[in-house]
Amino acid sequence: MIENQTVPIYTQVAQIISEDILCGKWKSDDRIPSVRDFAGQYEVNPNTVMRAFEMLVSQDVIYIKRGMGYYVKSGAYESILSHRKEAFLNNTLSEVAHQMSLLKITINEVVEQLNKYTDEKI
Amino acid sequence: MIENQTVPIYTQVAQIISEDILCGKWKSDDRIPSVRDFAGQYEVNPNTVMRAFEMLVSQDVIYIKRGMGYYVKSGAYESILSHRKEAFLNNTLSEVAHQMSLLKITINEVVEQLNKYTDEKI
Amino acid sequence: MIENQTVPIYTQVAQIISEDILCGKWKSDDRIPSVRDFAGQYEVNPNTVMRAFEMLVSQDVIYIKRGMGYYVKSGAYESILSHRKEAFLNNTLSEVAHQMSLLKITINEVVEQLNKYTDEKI
Amino acid sequence: MIENQTVPIYTQVAQIISEDILCGKWKSDDRIPSVRDFAGQYEVNPNTVMRAFEMLVSQDVIYIKRGMGYYVKSGAYESILSHRKEAFLNNTLSEVAHQMSLLKITINEVVEQLNKYTDEKI
DNA sequence: GTGGTCTAGACCACC
DNA sequence: GTGGTCTAGACCACA
Numbered sequence: 236m237i238e239n240q241t242v243p244i245y246t247q248v249a250q251i252i253s254e255d256i257l258c259g260k261w262k263s264d265d266r267i268p269s270v271r272d273f274a275g276q277y278e279v280n281p282n283t284v285m286r287a288f289e290m291l292v293s294q295d296v297i298y299i300k301r302g303m304g305y306y307v308k309s310g311a312y313e314s315i316l317s318h319r320k321e322a323f324l325n326n327t328l329s330e331v332a333h334q335m336s337l338l339k340i341t342i343n344e345v346v347e348q349l350n351k352y353t354d355e356k357i
Numbered sequence: 358m359i360e361n362q363t364v365p366i367y368t369q370v371a372q373i374i375s376e377d378i379l380c381g382k383w384k385s386d387d388r389i390p391s392v393r394d395f396a397g398q399y400e401v402n403p404n405t406v407m408r409a410f411e412m413l414v415s416q417d418v419i420y421i422k423r424g425m426g427y428y429v430k431s432g433a434y435e436s437i438l439s440h441r442k443e444a445f446l447n448n449t450l451s452e453v454a455h456q457m458s459l460l461k462i463t464i465n466e467v468v469e470q471l472n473k474y475t476d477e478k479i
Numbered sequence: 480m481i482e483n484q485t486v487p488i489y490t491q492v493a494q495i496i497s498e499d500i501l502c503g504k505w506k507s508d509d510r511i512p513s514v515r516d517f518a519g520q521y522e523v524n525p526n527t528v529m530r531a532f533e534m535l536v537s538q539d540v541i542y543i544k545r546g547m548g549y550y551v552k553s554g555a556y557e558s559i560l561s562h563r564k565e566a567f568l569n570n571t572l573s574e575v576a577h578q579m580s581l582l583k584i585t586i587n588e589v590v591e592q593l594n595k596y597t598d599e600k601i
Numbered sequence: 602m603i604e605n606q607t608v609p610i611y612t613q614v615a616q617i618i619s620e621d622i623l624c625g626k627w628k629s630d631d632r633i634p635s636v637r638d639f640a641g642q643y644e645v646n647p648n649t650v651m652r653a654f655e656m657l658v659s660q661d662v663i664y665i666k667r668g669m670g671y672y673v674k675s676g677a678y679e680s681i682l683s684h685r686k687e688a689f690l691n692n693t694l695s696e697v698a699h700q701m702s703l704l705k706i707t708i709n710e711v712v713e714q715l716n717k718y719t720d721e722k723i
Numbered sequence: 724g725t726g727g728t729c730t731a732g733a734c735c736a737c738c
Numbered sequence: 739g740t741g742g743t744c745t746a747g748a749c750c751a752c753a
Binding site for chain 2: 328
């Protein structure tokens, strides 16, 4: 599950949880599994999961009920979505455009390739 | 000049030089500026520039003439281009496709946004 | 109602009860509301209220009549008052003095601000 | 140096550094000692110092030069001062006023006690 | 049961 | 040399 060797594990865990929320696995005010549960599931140290949770708290994605665990913040879905969408349109696509002009790749080639990836999923 | 806080500085320097070659700033067998020049220009440690040069040497982009400096290898342009093109189509666009499905962004939105970035440059 | 995230909830509950006694809401040998009542009112776990009660018992502020509930101990008012007064003069004000010297705040500013707060209440 | 048993060590370390900046020990763009140096000096684990540094970064008090260490951010002095001053006037003094009315302590008593503490320092 | 802090120590990338 | 990540494991307070 955790494979990438360059980006920190706790970042990856945080991203997985964010994407789980995006996918509807957990909704507002749902309790997410405990630090220990995640640690067991992903086979990482509880401290590492803890850092992921801290990240998500600072991003307003989850909140804590003391002694009870972490819960999905209401509005988390929308906030993650808009945050990611903005980053995608502003950063990712801007970089893509830069690469395209540098590598002299046309928009048609890009569209064609993206369609391939989309089709694969079906 | 070097702002990104996640990518190693030497990687960023190497990328800048690669892109300068792609842009035609330097051609085959041109001498590129010295380690010191780069270090001064980008306000980084000479060791860091050195490491970028080593990276480019190992990628067959530049070569050294002892006592004289570093020179652009013949065929560097084509090699960079093909290498990057492959990475772009396989990695970047695959990631873009993933984000699109996650964020429910259509290909039309992507094309529209890319056209904006392209137009800006003109 | 309970907002502070650093002080333990049971401590805050105990403080609220103490202050209610200071304010004259409950007098010697009055019965205070049940654990359940408090738990419902402050939306906390009954165990937490229980612990607050235990704290107050050990501070000689309340006592238990088995099967009947908790009652304000006679002399509680005076005991709370003297205990808090001492803590206030020795700890709180000592800390205030430290902050004043660090932040270069004069005693006049402090007095002025305190008067504001006092006036607001009237 | 680190005595308090209730507030986390990393918080105390961060506070010490903040106060050192307030006292003029380190100024804008000064390099502060390394993680390992602090760890040795306060006899705590480097990880603990690291957390303190992260706190200060998120408070815009220090910044990192990759591979070189942490430096005091320009404007840190003013930012710490104003931040603390505000907290003091709004939170601490508001609490003091509350205690005064509860404990029926007059402003004269407070002033007298504060003067005692101030005199002690001289 | 929950989270939170801390240590000791390892290992790594980067400057 | 610098920071940064991670583990294993302990210990504690809180609900």
